[in-house]
Amino acid sequence: MLPPSSYLYMMGNFGLQILVIVISFLQSLGRITMAVAVDVSRFESITMAPPDPILGVSEAFRADTHEMKLNLGVGAYRTEELQPYVLGVVKKAENLMLERGEFKEYLPIEGLAAFNKATAELLLGADNPIIKQQRIATVQGLSGTGSLRLAAALIERYFTGAKVLISSPTWGNHKNIFNDARVPWSEYRYYDPKTVGLDFDGMISDIKAAPEGSFILLHGCAHNPTGIDPTPEQWEAIADVIQEKNHIPFFDVAYQGFASGSLDADASSVRLFAARGMELLVAQSYSKNLGLYAERIGAINVVCSSADAAARVKSQLKRIARPMYSNPPVHGARIVANVVGDPALFNEWKEEMELMAGRIKSVRQKLYDSICAKDKSGKDWSYILKQIGMFSFTGLNRAQSDNMTDKWHVYMTKDGRISLAGLSAAKCEYLADAIIDSFYNVS
Numbered sequence: 108m109l110p111p112s113s114y115l116y117m118m119g120n121f122g123l124q125i126l127v128i129v130i131s132f133l134q135s136l137g138r139i140t141m142a143v144a145v146d147v148s149r150f151e152s153i154t155m156a157p158p159d160p161i162l163g164v165s166e167a168f169r170a171d172t173h174e175m176k177l178n179l180g181v182g183a184y185r186t187e188e189l190q191p192y193v194l195g196v197v198k199k200a201e202n203l204m205l206e207r208g209e210f211k212e213y214l215p216i217e218g219l220a221a222f223n224k225a226t227a228e229l230l231l232g233a234d235n236p237i238i239k240q241q242r243i244a245t246v247q248g249l250s251g252t253g254s255l256r257l258a259a260a261l262i263e264r265y266f267t268g269a270k271v272l273i274s275s276p277t278w279g280n281h282k283n284i285f286n287d288a289r290v291p292w293s294e295y296r297y298y299d300p301k302t303v304g305l306d307f308d309g310m311i312s313d314i315k316a317a318p319e320g321s322f323i324l325l326h327g328c329a330h331n332p333t334g335i336d337p338t339p340e341q342w343e344a345i346a347d348v349i350q351e352k353n354h355i356p357f358f359d360v361a362y363q364g365f366a367s368g369s370l371d372a373d374a375s376s377v378r379l380f381a382a383r384g385m386e387l388l389v390a391q392s393y394s395k396n397l398g399l400y401a402e403r404i405g406a407i408n409v410v411c412s413s414a415d416a417a418a419r420v421k422s423q424l425k426r427i428a429r430p431m432y433s434n435p436p437v438h439g440a441r442i443v444a445n446v447v448g449d450p451a452l453f454n455e456w457k458e459e460m461e462l463m464a465g466r467i468k469s470v471r472q473k474l475y476d477s478i479c480a481k482d483k484s485g486k487d488w489s490y491i492l493k494q495i496g497m498f499s500f501t502g503l504n505r506a507q508s509d510n511m512t513d514k515w516h517v518y519m520t521k522d523g524r525i526s527l528a529g530l531s532a533a534k535c536e537y538l539a540d541a542i543i544d545s546f547y548n549v550s
């Protein structure tokens with residue numbers, strides 16, 4: 108006798124459909140359980156999810172066998188040889204952990220105390236009065252994403268119905284995070300395609316028009332995907348309108364120290380708002396600046412107007428974290444705490460960060476120079492140089508970005524973003540040819 112699946116195969120699709128209908132009918136009579144329907148999954152109604160627009164780029168890159176292929180999709184730092192990079196200070200901090208024989212017991216829900224102290228001090232400056240006054244609630248999170256998700260859950264629970272305003276465009280995962288947390292969001296204008304620069308007036312008027320008490324999500328530095336940051340004067344004006352409208356600033360700081368090479372300069376936007384006495388939220392990530400991508404280390408900080416409010420906020424963040432993942436991982440937290448807590452390692456980290464930021468700046472310059480040398484049309488490409496951080500928004504549209512991939516084997520996100528962290532000096536000429544061809548020969 109053949110197994111039941113063979114009969115189903117012979118019956119073909121039509122037969123299978125009839126069988127499903129019969130089983131459903133019998134099920135509704137309570138006569139049968141799905142256990143008898145051997146090849147019909149209980150998960151039949153679950154459709155295939157689309158690939159992630161950012162992580163999907165790497166999958167396509169891996170499948171390409173062309174010798175000139177270039178992965179400029181994911182924002183991860185590569186060496187000049189285009190190899191992943193583990194920072195020297197990270198190796199030293201890990202050795203310290205081994206020497207000390209540090210334990211692997213559960214952390215408290217809020218994370219490693221030494222990490223939480225270090226991360227708040229890096230963000231605000233160690234002598235910031237907010238820290239002494241205990242007005243900051245810091246909870247270790249699962250990197251930037253997990254920290255944003257905790258904050259989103261806090262907003263959903265305690266500011267029900269409040270809107271989060273996000274920049275247009277923004278990092279692709281922001282929308283997923285707020286959608287999954289059931290937090291309503293809308294966009295404020297940010298990018299001006301005519302200038303490939305900041306639409307400052309649009310940004311200000313959209314923030315002004317938002318319902319009073321909205322959360323305004325701001326990229327602390329190195330805006331992803333555009334690489335376009337407000338100037339210090341523009342940050343002041345943004346703070347003015349947020350204060351006027353009683354909005355709550357919510358910073359996403361994923362690139363502190365990685366954008367300019369200076370931890371302090373890259374935190375200046377957050378510090379400017381904090382110095383005004385505003386309450387604010389800040390999600391931090393150590394994926395890029397310490398290269399701890401897979402360790403999932405970051406934090407959510409809530410600056411409150413009183414120590415009492417901060418204590419209550421922290422208690423609720425812990426309450427949200429407990430049923431989600433119980434407590435955070437220790438490895439990355441110890442690395443950060445060991446690096447920041449040791450003056451020699453801290454200085455070495457700053458040097459390595461300058462090195463990474465410097466390599467990115469130098470390929471940015473070389474790409475610009477190569478494009479200008481090849482393009483005799485007089486087009487102004489200087490926006491490439493004005494952008495900051497690991498990304499460049501090329502201004503290429505979807506069809507042009509497709510041409511970059513299909514013809515030139517340059518993998519990038521479809522919004523025209525390229526990660527300069529994945530570019531070497533040796534490949535700048537090739538990339539310049541690809542950009543010029545895509546820009547002029549594809550509409």
Ligand SMILES: Cc1ncc(COP(=O)(O)O)c(C=O)c1O
Pocket residue numbers: 182249250251252253278326331359361391392393394400405
């Ligand atoms: C703007 C922004 N926020 C947050 C993140 C979070 O990254 P992770 O969860 O790896 O720390 C990223 C990473 O690319 C980012 O670009």
